[in-house]
Amino acid sequence: MSAVRDAAGPPVLLEIKGLAVDYGTGASAVHAVNSVDLVIRRGEAVGIAGESGSGKSTLAHAVARLLREPARTSAGEVWYHPPGGDAPSEPVDVLKLSGRALRRFRWREVAVVLQSAMNALNPVLSVRAQLTDVLRAHQPELGRAQRVARAAELLEAVGVSPDRLSAYPHELSGGMRQRTVIAMALALRPRLIIMDEPTTALDVVTQRQIVDELSSLRRQFGFAMIFITHDLSLLLETADTIAVMYAGRVVEHASADDIHRRPAHPYTVGLLNSFPPLSGPRRTLTGIPGTPPDMRRLGPGCPFAPRCSRADSTCRQQLPEPAAPVQPAEGPVRVVACFHSHIGIAMEVSP
Numbered sequence: 001m002s003a004v005r006d007a008a009g010p011p012v013l014l015e016i017k018g019l020a021v022d023y024g025t026g027a028s029a030v031h032a033v034n035s036v037d038l039v040i041r042r043g044e045a046v047g048i049a050g051e052s053g054s055g056k057s058t059l060a061h062a063v064a065r066l067l068r069e070p071a072r073t074s075a076g077e078v079w080y081h082p083p084g085g086d087a088p089s090e091p092v093d094v095l096k097l098s099g100r101a102l103r104r105f106r107w108r109e110v111a112v113v114l115q116s117a118m119n120a121l122n123p124v125l126s127v128r129a130q131l132t133d134v135l136r137a138h139q140p141e142l143g144r145a146q147r148v149a150r151a152a153e154l155l156e157a158v159g160v161s162p163d164r165l166s167a168y169p170h171e172l173s174g175g176m177r178q179r180t181v182i183a184m185a186l187a188l189r190p191r192l193i194i195m196d197e198p199t200t201a202l203d204v205v206t207q208r209q210i211v212d213e214l215s216s217l218r219r220q221f222g223f224a225m226i227f228i229t230h231d232l233s234l235l236l237e238t239a240d241t242i243a244v245m246y247a248g249r250v251v252e253h254a255s256a257d258d259i260h261r262r263p264a265h266p267y268t269v270g271l272l273n274s275f276p277p278l279s280g281p282r283r284t285l286t287g288i289p290g291t292p293p294d295m296r297r298l299g300p301g302c303p304f305a306p307r308c309s310r311a312d313s314t315c316r317q318q319l320p321e322p323a324a325p326v327q328p329a330e331g332p333v334r335v336v337a338c339f340h341s342h343i344g345i346a347m348e349v350s351p
Contacts, residue, residue, distance in 0.1 A: 012081055013224050014040040019076030021062045030295045032058045034248040045225045047239030049232045051292050055248040056228045060194045064112050107138055111185035115197040120181050121169040128165040134187045154183040175206040194226045232271045236260050244268050247293050247303035254334040264341040266308045310340050
């Protein structure tokens with residue numbers, strides 16, 4: 001295999017093919033991620049949206065090889081395409097990496113910003129110690145003064161004053177802690193950064209600052225980004241394409257503009273109707289009726305059928321497979337897992 005390139009955009013950086021993650025084994029296993037296919041291109045921002053329990057974080061941990069027992073990757077492939085020169089580099093089978101190769105991949109090629117920055121940072125080590133530890137482990141050729149200088153540069157890049165190097169996590173605000181974790185992820189200039197709910201527990205003003213900072217950093221450093229959140233409104237501003245997950249599956253994947261203006265899956269429509277508009281007349285938020293499914297007791301049909309006003313007997317008996325109901329004239333192919341995606345449900349979105 002060589003680097004994938006087509007008319008849809010830049011060369012592919014990461015391919016996820018039929019990925020499945022189970023918690024437990026045998027008949028009692030919970031299929032937290034089921035047959036997910038995604039493509040992330042160089043420099044692209046891909047958003048992953050969905051309610052709690054939809055499989056977003058489990059998918060991210062599987063890609064970064066951070067799963068812990070009883071979670072295990074039960075099927076699928078993850079291929080990383082290292083950017084090369086004139087001759088494309090051979091792709092890397094991520095799920096087969098181990099030892100030093102896996103350690104190198106996690107920091108130099110893919111970095112992860114985990115949920116809750118306060119828990120991600122060591123409370124008894126200073127910011128300086130935590131930033132320079134990454135550099136000492138992966139760039140041993142750097143001297144102490146060089147590591148400290150690099151740490152100061154990283155903090156400044158994310159909008160934190162370098163004089164906070166001597167501070168401890170509890171001495172920083174929530175926004176500053178989040179920026180510090182992002183600085184750690186940027187330390188080795190990875191090609192892909194996975195942001196797992198990076199704005200959780202932050203006030204709306206700080207959320208806006210973090211999102212703007214991420215967009216600026218992506219332009220500056222050119223990395224690709226997977227942005228995971230339950231807040232679809234954030235992704236509409238930051239992502240190039242958005243994958244909507246429900247019950248461990250991707251039910252819709254399209255450009256951010258198509259998701260916003262022409263959603264094709266009833267669940268996507270429900271998510272869009274769950275947050276208020278910033279302009280126009282007041283309207284009542286409709287939300288999504290019912291509750292997310294019990295992943296231990298999924299029926300044979302569409303998992304969203306019990307909450308969907310358009311569900312019929314086919315939906316309750318058969319599982320819709322992701323397909324491309326409409327091939328756009330330009331831009332990425334839209335993929336929807338719904339038997340009724342062709343009937344114009346986008347008209348249901350409130351103005």
